[in-house]
Amino acid sequence: MDKDKQQESKWDAQLRKGTLELAILAALKPRPMYGLELLNNLHSFETMVISEGTLYPLLDRLKRDGLTDASWQQEGDARPRKxxxxxxxxxxxxxxLEARWRQSVADIETLLAAQGQ
Known part of the structure; x- marks a missing residue:
């Protein structure tokens, strides 16, 4: 991987790290999901591809912080899912977080637009 691609990859990782909590909370807003379903949902977005090793500890922290809850549910003959x-x-x-995100995006858009003048 060339140096530019490495820098781009590092930037993507830092951006993802900073927005992952927001992304998970937003993904869970419509309805509860089990872990793998949530992971697949996130993977449908280019910048949100993460591993199970990243997702589950974050879900545990969100639960400890009282932001999410978790329950085991049986669906038909399949094994129970959390x-x-x-x-x-x-x-x-x-x-x-959504308000802060929108403000940050607006601020960056303003900066980028000013640079084009």
Whole structure:
């Protein structure tokens, strides 16, 4: 991998690290999901491809922080799955993070537009 690609990859990783909590909370907003379903949902977005080793510790932390809850559910004959959903505190945190994200994007867009003048 050439140096430019390495720098790009590092930048992508840092961006993903900084936005992963927001992405997970946003993905869980419509409905609870089990871990692999959530992982596959995230993988449908180019910048959110992460490993199970990244997702599950983060889900555990979000649960400890009271932002998500988790429950085992049986679906038909399949083995039980652990579903993660937002708590009221998690929904509130999502609103705060979403507002900060939108402000950050607007600020960066303003900076980028000014550079083009």
């Amino acid at each position: 579903f993660y959903g937002l708590t009221d505190k998690g929904r509130q945190k999502l609103k705060v």
